[in-house]
Amino acid sequence: MSKTLNPNTSAKEKFISAGWLVALIGALTALSPLAIDTYLPAIGAIAEEMNTSHGNVEATLALYMIGFAVGQFFGGAFSDLKGRKPVGFAGLLLFTLASLWISVGGSIYQLWTARFIQAIGGGFTTVVGLAIIRDLFDGVEIARKLTAISMVRMLAPLIAPMFGTLLLRFFGWRSIFIFFTIYAALMFLVFSLRIKETKAKSKEPEQWKSTLENYGKVIRNKQAIAFMLMGGLGFAGMFAFISGASSLFIGYYGVTTAEFPFYFSTNVLMLMILSALNVRLVKQQSPERLLKYGLRLQFLAGGVFLLASLLQPSLMLVFPAIALFVGAQGLIYGNASGIVMNYFPTMGGTANATMGIVQFILGGITSFVLSRLQGGESLLPLAAIMLSCTFLANLLYFGLSRRKPAISHP
Numbered sequence: 001m002s003k004t005l006n007p008n009t010s011a012k013e014k015f016i017s018a019g020w021l022v023a024l025i026g027a028l029t030a031l032s033p034l035a036i037d038t039y040l041p042a043i044g045a046i047a048e049e050m051n052t053s054h055g056n057v058e059a060t061l062a063l064y065m066i067g068f069a070v071g072q073f074f075g076g077a078f079s080d081l082k083g084r085k086p087v088g089f090a091g092l093l094l095f096t097l098a099s100l101w102i103s104v105g106g107s108i109y110q111l112w113t114a115r116f117i118q119a120i121g122g123g124f125t126t127v128v129g130l131a132i133i134r135d136l137f138d139g140v141e142i143a144r145k146l147t148a149i150s151m152v153r154m155l156a157p158l159i160a161p162m163f164g165t166l167l168l169r170f171f172g173w174r175s176i177f178i179f180f181t182i183y184a185a186l187m188f189l190v191f192s193l194r195i196k197e198t199k200a201k202s203k204e205p206e207q208w209k210s211t212l213e214n215y216g217k218v219i220r221n222k223q224a225i226a227f228m229l230m231g232g233l234g235f236a237g238m239f240a241f242i243s244g245a246s247s248l249f250i251g252y253y254g255v256t257t258a259e260f261p262f263y264f265s266t267n268v269l270m271l272m273i274l275s276a277l278n279v280r281l282v283k284q285q286s287p288e289r290l291l292k293y294g295l296r297l298q299f300l301a302g303g304v305f306l307l308a309s310l311l312q313p314s315l316m317l318v319f320p321a322i323a324l325f326v327g328a329q330g331l332i333y334g335n336a337s338g339i340v341m342n343y344f345p346t347m348g349g350t351a352n353a354t355m356g357i358v359q360f361i362l363g364g365i366t367s368f369v370l371s372r373l374q375g376g377e378s379l380l381p382l383a384a385i386m387l388s389c390t391f392l393a394n395l396l397y398f399g400l401s402r403r404k405p406a407i408s409h410p
Contacts, residue, residue: 021136022145024194025129026152028088028187031095032068032122033153035180036061037160042173049173052108060115067116069360071123076131076353077214080346083199084128084135085191091124092188099180118180123356125187130352134341135198142341144282147334151275158268162261214350224343224351226400230291230393231336232358234298234329237389239363240370241267241322244382252379253315263319267326274330287335294331295394301325302387309379318379325386332393362389 039046047057071091079087098118105111133145167175219225241248249255249263274294281290301324308317337355344351366385373381 018145020194021132022148023152024190025132026149028129028191029126029149030153030156031125031180031184031187032064032119033156034160034183035095035118035122036064037157038164038167038179039173039176041161041165042168042176045168045173046111050106050108050111056108057111060111063112063116064119064122065360065364067119068123068126069357071120072127072353072356072360073123075124076127076350076356077212079128079131079199080214080350083197084132085195085197087124088128088191088195089188091121091128092184092191094118094121095125096121096181096184096188099177099184103174103177103181121184127353127356130337132195132198134345134352138342138345142338144279144334144338146337146341147275147278147282147330150330150333151272151279154268154272154275158265158272161264214347215354218344218347218351218354221343223400224340226396227291227336227339228355228358229362230295230396231333231340231355232362233389233393233396234295234332234336235359236362236366237298237302237386238326238329240366240382240385240389241326243367244370248318248379248382252313266319267323270323270327271330274327275334276330278331278334282335287338290331291335291339292397294328294335295390295397298325298328298332298390299387299394301328302383302390305379306383306387309383313379325390 043057047053050057075087075091095118098114098121101114102111102118105114130146130149133142133149137145164176167173167179245264249260255263278290278294301321304321305318305325308314308321337352340355341351366389370381370385373385
């Protein structure tokens with residue numbers, strides 16, 4: 001059963017239905033996936049026009065991830081101190097202005113700077129959007145809403161590369177960032193009109209030093225950190241696949257660039273299907289139990305992938321194994337996040353930001369390690385990294401298996 005945590009919000013002040021809230025927060029948190037995936041087809045065109053290397057343009061991906069982590073770190077804590085709306089407005093404003101700057105910029109240094117600023121704005125909006133869910137709901141409802149939001153957000157990587165290609169072909173690469181500008185500006189308008197402040201006012205005077213104190217409280221909660229690591233390791237295994245998808249399908253199996261979107265998008269569709277299933281199952285099963293099922297499924301799929309890579313790595317075996325591995329994250333993310341958020345009823349922004357930072361660090365590590373090991377002649381490095389991530393996540397879960405569930409099913 002959902003509930004509103006803000007004591008200042010009465011029944012007459014309900015400004016948006018739960019369904020529209022999920023759609024809006026999903027669209028808000030989709031800013032960063034769109035910003036990462038939509039411009040990928042334009043890297044070559046940008047490098048050519050700016051008279052620089054592909055590597056210099058690709059470096060904006062790393063800059064975006066760093067800026068996104070910075071935005072989550074400060075945005076989560078500041079939203080707990082000052083409220084969700086001010087930080088949300090700041091994030092959308094930064095994202096809008098940075099996107100506009102890129103659309104008229106002409107140098108790689110401008111692009112680097114603007115993408116970093118854009119990423120900070122994306123971090124702000126993501127952490128605020130998910131903290132709003134923590135303010136308005138509790139218990140199993142958080143897991144349900146976060147899973148539903150992740151389904152909306154998954155539409156971005158599903159359609160972004162294809163949409164970016166169309167914009168590039170008909171209007172040029174700058175149109176991609178004009179689209180980001182318009183999208184963020186519209187979100188700013190909707191956010192201001194349809195979302196009210198959801199953070200309950202603190203009775204104690206605000207102190208900026210509590211920013212770090214809040215993070216300290218989150219980090220010292222060993223059980224919450226364990227669940228963060230479970231979700232983060234699942235994400236890291238999935239991110240390793242995303243980083244190596246092009247080399248896997250095109251480089252190793254010889255899939256054409258026209259066929260590649262099908263193989264990549266199938267994984268996103270599997271993720272959406274299992275996320276939708278999770279929304280329904282969490283009504284009857286506890287988030288912890290569903291998290292266990294997701295971790296087991298991911299481990300099984302990772303094991304099949306590793307065995308296939310050691311024997312005869314047929315695409316018809318590897319493809320469904322990876323799809324199940326990625327899809328299992330639909331049972332992992334929302335439930336792990338919901339469990340963690342329930343440990344911190346008054347620090348949803350900080351807790352969510354910490355989760356995002358954990359995911360970023362682990363995903364960055366697996367991506368970097370894969371780039372150093374992958375030579376295109378073997379699937380073993382990718383399979384080993386993916387299986388190692390899910391093995392560690394399962395190990396953490398079973399290490400806490402005798403603990404009282406953090407969320408008891410009503």
